Amino acid sequence: MKKPLLEFTDQGIYCHPAKVYLDPWKPVNKAIISHGHADHSRWGHKQYITHDSNVPIIKHRLGDISVIGKKWGETFTINGVKFTLYPAGHIIGSSQIKVEYKGEIWVFTGDYKLEDDGVATPYELIKCHTFITECTFGLPAFLWRPQKEVFTDINEWWSQNKANGQTSVLFGYSLGKAQRLLKHLDPNIGKIFTHGAIENMTNVLRPLLDFPETERITRDTKKEEIRGNMVLAPPSAHGSTWIRKMVPYVTASASGWMAFRGARRRRAIDKGFVLSDHCDWPSLLTAIKNTGAEKVICTHGYTDIFSQYLRDLGYDARTEATQFEGESAELNVEPETSESA
Secondary structure, three states: OOOOOOOOOOEEEEEOOEHHHHOOOOOOEOOOOOOOOOOOOOOOOOOOOEEHHHHHHHHHHOOOEEEEEEEOEEEEOOOOOOEEEEOOOOOOOOEEEEEEEEOOOEEEEEOOOOOOOOOOOOOOOOOOOOEEEOOOOOOOOOOOOOHHHHHHHHHHHHHHHHHOOOOOEEEEOOOOHHHHHHOOOOOOOOOOOOOOOHHHHHHHHHHOOOOOOOOOOOOOOHHHHHHEEEEHHHOHOOOOOOHHHOOOOEEEOOOOHOOOOHHHOOOOOEEEEOOOOOOOOOHHHHHHHHHOOOOEEEEEEEHHHHHHHHOOOOEEEOOOOOOOOOOHHHHHHOOOOOHHO
């Protein structure tokens, strides 16, 4: 029986002809990395290959690693297998990985979204035979509002809090979500303060994109300086001693999970903004249809429900287990624990 071009193994997604892995979750010799989130770019590989703009991100997170950067659309060949990186639109430097061998084309999306957020290079459609898709939000209940409307709400919330003499504390993952929030916050309302993990990552990305000015919160920062302004913090800061400096404050979370009733209450958050760096239900279906793929492999998320729906539509669809977490990674403790000042 012919081996598939990409296999799901206990180490990760493996291309046997090239002897290379895509976003492996265990240490391997050679890894092609889709983006910088911790569940997709792990420590311990001997060599990393990724997009140019993801190189500083994974170096910041993983330390002294051997990494090669590639440009969008630049094809490189390993043992006769052609690989090309295309924008995934998920976060800065996020790639879809096209794998081509003997006339067969597979695309591994990593994480992706179709909406242009003004930060990440927008998603680019790639035609293929087999499409490996995330389905983090693969339920019909997930339907995102246009980003512009959400940021209007966020800025109005901040403005109202300021009028009430309260500090606005907005939670978002330190890589990706935080920079998206920062890019679209209105600095005319007030100053933007940041948690150390977000400030450190944003400084890594400033050479790649123009962001508003921010100020890191330190032990020397006074409550009076912060009051009425905006504070961007990772979810792990909620409930910590660090946040006491913000009193009186109002909290909010920007996440796709805020679409679920009760999610805000369970996390003891005052306000929820539905804002995700992943596809919603119709975007997933649009992306799959436009690729022209006959086979679809569903990973991380509502895989069983989503793959069954695809089969009902006539696709050859199945699920595969991975150690990718999608947006649920935002609930975990930030990896930059040493930078949480």
